[in-house]
Amino acid sequence: MKIAHMRIASMLALAVAALTPIKAHAADYYAGKQITFIIGTSPGGGYDIYGRTVARHLPRHIPGAPVIIVQNMNGASSMRAAGFIYNIAPKDGTVIGAISPGAVVGPLLEGKADALYDPTKFHFLATANNSARVCATFGTSKTKTFADALKQETIIGSVAEGGSTRDYAYLHRNTSKAKFRIIAGYKGTPDVLLAMERGEVDGICGLDWSSLRAQKGDYIRDGKLNILVQTGLEPNDELTKMGVPQIWQFFENAEDKAVAELVIGQQLFGRPYIAPPGTAPEAVARLRAGFIGALNDPALIADAERSQIDLAPAGGERVQEGVRKIYAAPANIVERAREAIRK
Numbered sequence: 047m048k049i050a051h052m053r054i055a056s057m058l059a060l061a062v063a064a065l066t067p068i069k070a071h072a073a074d075y076y077a078g079k080q081i082t083f084i085i086g087t088s089p090g091g092g093y094d095i096y097g098r099t100v101a102r103h104l105p106r107h108i109p110g111a112p113v114i115i116v117q118n119m120n121g122a123s124s125m126r127a128a129g130f131i132y133n134i135a136p137k138d139g140t141v142i143g144a145i146s147p148g149a150v151v152g153p154l155l156e157g158k159a160d161a162l163y164d165p166t167k168f169h170f171l172a173t174a175n176n177s178a179r180v181c182a183t184f185g186t187s188k189t190k191t192f193a194d195a196l197k198q199e200t201i202i203g204s205v206a207e208g209g210s211t212r213d214y215a216y217l218h219r220n221t222s223k224a225k226f227r228i229i230a231g232y233k234g235t236p237d238v239l240l241a242m243e244r245g246e247v248d249g250i251c252g253l254d255w256s257s258l259r260a261q262k263g264d265y266i267r268d269g270k271l272n273i274l275v276q277t278g279l280e281p282n283d284e285l286t287k288m289g290v291p292q293i294w295q296f297f298e299n300a301e302d303k304a305v306a307e308l309v310i311g312q313q314l315f316g317r318p319y320i321a322p323p324g325t326a327p328e329a330v331a332r333l334r335a336g337f338i339g340a341l342n343d344p345a346l347i348a349d350a351e352r353s354q355i356d357l358a359p360a361g362g363e364r365v366q367e368g369v370r371k372i373y374a375a376p377a378n379i380v381e382r383a384r385e386a387i388r389k
Contacts, residue, residue, distance in 0.1 A: 075332065076110030076139075083116045084131060084143040086124025088234045092257025094118065095353055096174050096317050097144040100337070103346040107339035108332055120234070123209035124149040125162070128320075132163035137322045139329025142171065144319055147312035148210050154373055155213070155309070157384050166373055167323040169330045170315070170365035172337035175358040177256060177316030178282035179214060180290070181224075181274040183249030184242040192275040192291060195224040202226045203238040203247035211235060213309065213387040214252025214277065220386040221306050222296040226251070236261060249274070254316060255282060256356040263354050277310050305382045308375050315365045316358075334362040 083104075085097040098116055105111045119127040124145040135141035150168075153161035181202075183189045189200040195218075204212035207230070218224040229247055232238045238250045239262055255276070258266070265271045276285045277293045286292075293310075297303040319337055321330055340346055341359035350357050375383075 074110065075328065076108055076112040079110065079112045079140060081108075081112045081114045081139070082135075082141045083114050084119050084127050084135075084141065085116060086119055086121075086127030086143060086145040086149060088120040089118050090236055090261075091234050092254050092260055092355075093124070093144055093146060093317065095257075095260050096355055099346065099349055099353055099355065100144075100174060100319075100340055102349065103340045103343050104336055107343065108336040123152070123205060123207075125152055128165070128168075129162035131320060131322050132168065135322050137324040137326070139321065139325055139333060142319060142321050142333065144317065146210065147177075147315055147318060148213060150315070150318060150369060151309070151312045151372060154375075154380060155384050155387060156207075157381075164323075166369055168369075169321040169323065169325050169333075170362045170369065171319040171321055171330070171333045172341060172362050173315040173319070173360050173365050174317035174341060175256060175356050176278075176360070177254045177313045178276050178278040178285060179210065179252050179310075179313060180255050180258065180276050180285070181214070181218065181249060181251040182253065182258070183272045183274060184245075185270045185272065186245065187248040187272065189248055189274070190272045192222075192224070192293075192296065195226065195274060196222070196296070197225070199225050199227055200249060201247045202228050202249055202251055203232055203241045204228055204230045204250070204252075205232050205234060205238070206230060207388075210252035210254075211238060211250055212252070215250075216387045216389065217306060217309050218251055218275075218293070220389075221302040222293060223298070239265075252277075255285060256316075256354075259356075260354045277306075278313055279307070279310060301379075301382065304379050305386050308372065308379055308383045309387060311368070311372050314368045315360070318365055319362075330362075337362070 083101050087093040101114045101116050128145050128149045131143045150165045189195050202215045215228045219226045241247045273290045276290045
């Protein structure tokens with residue numbers, strides 16, 4: 047018996063010894079390194095709030111506990127950041143990014159042959175949530191419901207081409223036939239919300255509900271907004287309890303609905319985090335595990351509650367598959383979708 051016990055002990059010792067270098071190597075990969083976390087929007091918006099919240103907790107969940115430095119790289123609705131990460135950033139796991147879903151589907155829906163990047167080749171690390179988006183008007187607007195928007199002109203403010211607030215405003219105008227007059231070119235959603243308050247525009251479309259709650263929770267609390275409609279493949283419980291209708295009831299034909307489904311499909315990955323194509327597999331694996339660990343960390347969840355942001359995380363593999371499916375959509379629906387969000 048003693049010999050058997052000694053053999054078992056020896057085998058366990060060998061197993062531990064075999065695992066130790068692996069653990070050490072995992073820690074050594076990022077030990078002493080810095081990760082630059084590029085957020086593809088301006089400071090203060092929803093993507094920035096989410097990205098900085100995640101960045102505060104991510105180092106604890108990556109072996110080696112690298113220092114994470116957050117940088118904003120605004121421009122072209124985060125396509126500028128996506129192009130930088132794709133073409134210029136080092137492919138060693140030391141640069142990652144937070145981009146908008148619009149930057150992921152943009153090359154497909156804009157149909158540009160000279161696109162700066164191929165979204166299907168990014169390594170998707172995770173998403174912080176699957177978002178519900180809304181159209182809303184300020185309380186002083188004559189448009190109080192989406193039914194009103196189908197009958198009377200409503201001025202909608204938006205960012206530049208490629209941003210969800212612009213794309214969704216045109217999408218609603220061209221599929222559900224809302225009578226939107228769109229004023230584009232605002233720098234970011236905070237600027238559109240300020241324009242609503244000043245009376246320059248009636249409202250905004252394509253804004254993430256979680257971003258609206260985080261940026262202007264007082265607007266919602268004090269009844270300063272009319273939430274016209276919610277868009278999402280599934281209903282949002284909170285919005286449904288508030289009596290906000292889903293967009294699906296407002297389409298007149300199946301093709302308009304199919305076009306909307308393609309565009310709205312991007313909401314399955316509401317806050318995507320990426321690494322450049324060609325990043326070493328071991329770095330991708332560590333980053334994916336780190337993001338999921340951080341997004342399920344009670345400390346981050348408590349932080350998110352204080353910031354009034356919603357979490358519904360999904361892993362990088364699931365996001366990668368969702369992007370693949372969108373890019374496999376039928377050509378006729380893609381072409382209609384391109385037209386619907388453009389004019």
